[in-house]
Amino acid sequence: MNDALLSVRNLSVSFSTYGQTAEVLKDVSLDVPARSQIALVGESGSGKTVTMKAIMGLLHHPPATITGGQIFYDGRDLLTMPARERLKLRGTAMSMVFQDPMSSLNPVFTIGDQMGTILKYADRRLGRSRGKVERMARVHEVLGQVRMRDPERVTRSYPIMLSGGMRQRVLIAMALLSEPKLLIADEPGTALDVTTQAQILKLLKDLVEERGLALMMITHNLGVVRETSSYVYVMNKGVVVEHRPTAELFASPADPYTKALIGAVPRLTGGSGFGRAGAAA
Amino acid sequence: MEFLLFLIRRIAWSLLVLVGLSMVIFAIARVVPGDPARMALGPTATQEQVQDLREKLGLNRPIVEQYGLFVAGLARGDLGRSLLTERPVNDDIRDTFSATFELVIATIILAFVFGVPLGVAAARWKDRWPDNLVRVLAIFSAVTPSFFLALLLQILAGYVLHILPTTGRLPANMEFTANITGLLTVDGLLKGRIDVVLEALRYLLLPAVALAAATMGQIARITRSSMIDVSSQDYIEASRAFGVPEPIRVFKYMLRPSFVPPLTILGLEFASLIGNAFVVELVFAWPGMAAYGIRTILQKDLNAVMGVVMVSGVFFVIVNLVIDVLVGFVDPRVRIRGSR
Numbered sequence: 001m002n003d004a005l006l007s008v009r010n011l012s013v014s015f016s017t018y019g020q021t022a023e024v025l026k027d028v029s030l031d032v033p034a035r036s037q038i039a040l041v042g043e044s045g046s047g048k049t050v051t052m053k054a055i056m057g058l059l060h061h062p063p064a065t066i067t068g069g070q071i072f073y074d075g076r077d078l079l080t081m082p083a084r085e086r087l088k089l090r091g092t093a094m095s096m097v098f099q100d101p102m103s104s105l106n107p108v109f110t111i112g113d114q115m116g117t118i119l120k121y122a123d124r125r126l127g128r129s130r131g132k133v134e135r136m137a138r139v140h141e142v143l144g145q146v147r148m149r150d151p152e153r154v155t156r157s158y159p160i161m162l163s164g165g166m167r168q169r170v171l172i173a174m175a176l177l178s179e180p181k182l183l184i185a186d187e188p189g190t191a192l193d194v195t196t197q198a199q200i201l202k203l204l205k206d207l208v209e210e211r212g213l214a215l216m217m218i219t220h221n222l223g224v225v226r227e228t229s230s231y232v233y234v235m236n237k238g239v240v241v242e243h244r245p246t247a248e249l250f251a252s253p254a255d256p257y258t259k260a261l262i263g264a265v266p267r268l269t270g271g272s273g274f275g276r277a278g279a280a281a
Numbered sequence: 282m283e284f285l286l287f288l289i290r291r292i293a294w295s296l297l298v299l300v301g302l303s304m305v306i307f308a309i310a311r312v313v314p315g316d317p318a319r320m321a322l323g324p325t326a327t328q329e330q331v332q333d334l335r336e337k338l339g340l341n342r343p344i345v346e347q348y349g350l351f352v353a354g355l356a357r358g359d360l361g362r363s364l365l366t367e368r369p370v371n372d373d374i375r376d377t378f379s380a381t382f383e384l385v386i387a388t389i390i391l392a393f394v395f396g397v398p399l400g401v402a403a404a405r406w407k408d409r410w411p412d413n414l415v416r417v418l419a420i421f422s423a424v425t426p427s428f429f430l431a432l433l434l435q436i437l438a439g440y441v442l443h444i445l446p447t448t449g450r451l452p453a454n455m456e457f458t459a460n461i462t463g464l465l466t467v468d469g470l471l472k473g474r475i476d477v478v479l480e481a482l483r484y485l486l487l488p489a490v491a492l493a494a495a496t497m498g499q500i501a502r503i504t505r506s507s508m509i510d511v512s513s514q515d516y517i518e519a520s521r522a523f524g525v526p527e528p529i530r531v532f533k534y535m536l537r538p539s540f541v542p543p544l545t546i547l548g549l550e551f552a553s554l555i556g557n558a559f560v561v562e563l564v565f566a567w568p569g570m571a572a573y574g575i576r577t578i579l580q581k582d583l584n585a586v587m588g589v590v591m592v593s594g595v596f597f598v599i600v601n602l603v604i605d606v607l608v609g610f611v612d613p614r615v616r617i618r619g620s621r
Contacts, residue, residue: 056522091524103515108538108612118523158613
């Protein structure tokens, strides 16, 4: 136990389907100190999404079983606290930014309706009450914070009426509604074009720094790791294979898997990898 | 404004469909073997009598002229005379349509009110006992012919338990004329005759259940698969991560996007029941248009057949128009794309 905002200790998760059991997380430990920006990187199937879902309490049981470990938030173990207590934290103290802006918003309700509903039940869990008008005021305020130009128009819109970049901003705004201390971002912007993604990452970083949030960035993209984090955990096959400050990792990767991962980044000039030359450029 | 344009386009299109329908049904009615005049007069009539009637009906004129007369009548709202009942077809249809309409509405309400919640329950407890129960129920209701169910209900509720009436729309000794809408329940309410409403509902129950079972099973299955589809969408997982409680997730975030397929099925069923209700109508001696239609087809009563088909066609077109509007209301994507 330490003083990190989020601390995962020796977390093990297995999935069982049709009588077969697969261990997808083995003794995963990681720390997210308050106001820090860390990244969790690995290829598809490395266990980063399962780690995130376990932290958020989104795993479906069955097929998933948490076979061991603890997840401390603010010093309290999420896995042993009563379900009601844990529900109070979800979407409020810790919140998620979803990956795909095209599919993460309900197509048949307006943005205002969806954000209002999230806020309404977050308030209810926290024992606060806010009228409809106040709720919409808060929604408009947060949409303004994610640099949305016309919040009133956005709240009246259906997702289909907004661009991908705007929808991603809405997803960020949704996560910020109840002023969380920890943001878990699941590869935000990967579904967008590179320019828009860069804007989104910049926005996210600015927001996190402005309001002193802790950010856990989950990604397979080493470029994103470099842009957004100061400390990085590398995962492979359900195990954390290496963790160190981001700059150090890129300068001298120690684990063979990390080396391979860095080596796999395509370069326009031929060859591959970030390397020292790439870092200097 | 855009919506109005959409409606006008749809109505124009529907009129075209109806013109096509009138041609097809006109042609079919004349290709089917058998002489309507001979069938109406019976085997003892003389050749001259048959010839006379043929001339009276205009059957000896060229086919194009016959069609012209038929369309002219249609435009005046006159469907001609029925050979079977020897009354204007308009009157026959007016008297029988409301009975079928009331039955079909009751059927649709039953199918919807039970089908949708069953589908939701099956999806919510997928692969557990509620789901299995609903699946078995849906298959049984879909494969049981409506006449079999009708007879079964009649025997059980009518003859064994004596709790529900088995034939007709109202008790024979009840004095009531439904001359506002033709629907006994609605007219009963409008005239403040609660006794009539209650009796009418009692008489409606068995035929409506017999007719609703298959549709209900279909609605339950479609709702189930549609809900399961939606439940694995990212936005449902997202609403879970944001802490939206489960009842809201299921009944708001999942049900509404799942609603278009059951609604579409419902529209198609609604319209096809108008014609297909005849089996149940015959079993329950329900004085409906579907049964009337079958009797006139067997008699080759041309005017009546075409009248019934045209009325069914108009009804089909109207119901589907209403469903299109509802779909646009349920799913804004349809509305927004449609208006562009």
